[in-house]
Amino acid sequence: MSDIGEIRMQVMWNRLISVVEEQALTLLRTAFSTSVRESGDLSAGVFDTRGQMLAQAVTGTPGHVNTMAEAVLQFMREIPRENMFEGDTYVTNDPWQGTGHLHDITMVSPSFLDGELVAFFACTAHVVDVGGRGFGADGKSVYEEGLQIPIMKFAEKGKVNLDLVKILRCNVREPNQVVGDFYSLAACNDVGHRRLVDMMTEIGLTSLDGLGEFIFSRTRAAMLERIQALPKGSWSNELVTDGYDEPVKLVATVSARDDHVHVDFSGSAPMSRWGINVPIIYSKAYACFALKCVVAPDIPNNAASLDFFTVSSPTNIVNAVRPAPVALRHVIGHMVPDLVLGAMAKALPGKILAEGAAALWNIHISARPVDGAAGRRAEVLMFNSGGMGARPGLDGLSATAFPSGVHTMPIEATEHTGPIVIWRKELRPDSGGDGEFRGGLGQVLEIAATDGHEFDFSAMFDRVGHPAKGRLGGKDGAPGVVRLDDGTRMRPKGWQHVPAGRRLVLELPGGGGYGDPSKRDPAARAHDNSKGYVSETQS
Template sequence: MDLGLRSRYAGRGAGAEPGGAHAGLLLLRARNHPAGGHDDADRAGVVGRGGRGRQPRSRQPSGGIVMSIALSESGFDSITVDVVRHKLDGIAGEMQQTLLRSSFSPIVKEGLDASASLFTVDGETLAQACAIPVHLGTMIPVVERILKVFPLATMSPEDAYVMNEPYLGGTHLPDIAVVKPIFANGRPVAIAAAMTHHQDVGGMAPGSVPTNAIEIYQEGLRIPPLQLLSTGRMNETLVALIRQNVRIPDTVMGDLNAQIAACNVGARRIGELVERLGQNLVPKLFAILLQRSEERTREALRLIPDGTYRYVDYNDNDGIELDKQIRIEVAVTIKDGDFHCDFTGSSEQVRGPFNCVPSGSLAAACFAIRAVTDPDIPTNAGCFRPISLHLPEGSIVNPVEPAPVNARTATIKRIAGTILGALRPVLPDRIPADSCGEMLAVMFGGKRADGRLFVTGELIAGGSGAGPRSDGVDVIETDVTNCMNLSAEAMEMEAPIRIHQMSLRKDSGGAGRQRGGLGLVKEYEILEGEVRFTHRGERHFCAAMGAYGGEPGAMAVSTIHRTTGAVEIIPSKLVTTLHAGDRVTIETAGGGGNGPVAARDPAAARTDIRNGKISADVSTV
């Protein structure tokens, strides 16, 4: 599959049909899916570089909303444009706070695993909250799919739509998106969207991230694009279906209602903006914002020497074949402001759930292009127009249905890491050594002594790679993830679990002139009954590599200490049963070091020893 973001906007002049067969970004093709209406040949390369949907190139930046006036003749001064830009960012931020503060599940209200965004009526990213990059990127094809199934002309102000289907543009089943059209004076002016990682969506394991799944049908409830609200009324048939298929229905519906509330906030604030600026001026301002971001992004890319740059990294295994590593290979081509990523050479799709559908690969590329360009550029669809992707069909980055995908985050993180790794030689002052590259997921589910079901879990970070001028950051989410670990109190309130330890992992950062960030040590004890436990880890067998002479970070280690005295080493991925008194100890990976070890400032090494970050016997002092 070739994916070209710029091709989405090409040919959008007179006679162009928004949402047409080849106008849409990332029209994810799912074989034999009733909502698809396409054949397999289309799936392999609709909008790729040189593909069938590619229009003749133009050096003029294109816009999703066609303007008949040039930017210099628009009549908008720079201050007005910037004020509107920050207003949109503020609206997205208010949506995000509503989403987090209204949610029921600890993975959202404590772990912050949810995101809000605004789109134009054509499905182009308009503004994003500071949230989860993998969500923000994958909401692009989600909104496009909703608009394809439910054309804008059929929508009304109080409607809302929902989906989580990975093979139609979603990411994995726990990530459910809610999409709401925004109307002003009876006309659509924008779209609000919110995506939440739900604590459980059914399937074979509590938490719905089973590392031993071998097909998507085992992973949970699949929701194609459906109408959730019709003129303000909830689709009770759909609600009943959802409640019947999840383990904690009140929590799931609470989080869905929080998503609706967030979208309502966005709709109200955009309505106020239209009332202030005028119905006709707002879409022109939106178009200017996107055009400016595209121009500035291309300018930044032209500062990178043209060329093709390569990198390879690995995931430990697929949870099924534990001795078989997963290869992620990328060739990044920078050419006159274009940003093309070719994943030829990556592993074929795997039996286990670490396959990444194209929306996830897109999200990784969207993150990477923002990481290597000016951070002051407003993040919107204009930033992503230079991107095109080649994703070989049947590979780890473009699997064929019904391949399982629930653990795709590990692969998306590695995709993002390889793109940055490829560009490190030409951006040595910008790109750090490899990070831990894991968002270790632990999920616990079972029954309390009183018979009540519980499902809880958290996402645990490791260390970031060392930068050219500073040490890596300890225990921090990097690249496409941006979650928080749960506090001990939050987890202990949700389940019969006690947290015995949470501390930095000494000596886990890769040595170098700049030291890699440290991983985390965390210990859980099961207090009662039987608990189903899922462990999804990375960097247990493939360390985060150092840069320019820096050493790799320490690999992750996780163990189960049974009440029988037996100690079991977790092989990166595991689904098992724990019993009262069993303990699980997690030690996450460290980031790679940067620069020669001998060049480390002795004072910095002594400070690390004094702070307990490294042992005296591993110091160069």
């Protein structure tokens, strides 16, 4: 290919990325659920006619993007080409064919140009409710966790399946929000389609095959170079999490070969009877994310880069099979990167960050008037983050969602959705593990219902009994705490009640420290004290 041809292809690649960025922004701007529009709990991408991911939007979580990369192939298997038409949109929330639990809705739309199929657009978002028990770990099977939507058509030739919409409205607690999000997802793909057609028409393309080959060939060459530069061998790591009612052990063995890296989860705990199980599609998504952070963080994430990573596991908690309950699959799934990175730290000593809070401290609040009095009922979902582990050469980031990457929800947006008040939201002093580089701080939240209201909440927390470990001599981060303002301890998982007049206090875990604490720069310690990150007794 000539230099001019290379430049032209690069320009088209950049243009394609701008198409999926606008696709994702459409969802952000039109979504009804705060988890989408405020926190960016979504993904968007464009795929070629074989179902291979060409490009993804920067906005999005690894758990959505990397599962979506496989989900499109599932859609193509279920809906044959002869049943695909212009104006179609397909949908599912099947945990094993989508993103791992029922609350995530995945939509896929074929894109046609002059009657010919040229691409697929896909997007995923977390909706506030799917019926059943609600968002929590208390279900004993997936059948209790909400409405299951098999791969089917949300719209055919531009006409929405109103029967599906009616079923949705009859099965969820917030029908307007949920149905609104379905239409937002469909609009997201439609915008991507229209922008792609504009691009192809302007440039004079009739197919994305040439551009796809350009993207994939360069990605493969760059990835192979990085894989071959890794030390060769196998390294194992174990990590213990809180689980639901007993600790859960996770085990990963990472093997680096000449042309790929493999992760095996043999030895991990068996499936749980509670909803903390993880379908393998989600475990693989976060294992691949962790590997890519180490091997090739600067190489685009697409089908070619993901092909270099493989994952295997017997049936266990990270490879749960139907009908296991999986509503909180993210709690264990978000631990997978720390698990995999711990193995990689043995292969690449001195180059891997310490463990962090990992799992989001999501909380689903169901608020209502006391004793049936007049007032407002609402379902409120909040995403909160603890501290990241310290990095080689840098302190950990505080109150930051790693590995999910979702944004923090503004207090004002959260309070607007229901009768609750966030009385306190601040960094938690002394929560970051000490070290040459300090772990990131967790945060403290204090939540109450407004006058005349009470609420139940679904706890989805971890690192309460098993804090984030430091690395290379760094100290562990502080464990999380769940309590009422009168000191009553609450469980880290499961539905619980907060009476009117009481406040729920969440003390989020901190990240582990990195390196010998005696080597910390005195100026850095003085800065920690001046900012209140540590108390005088901890300095």
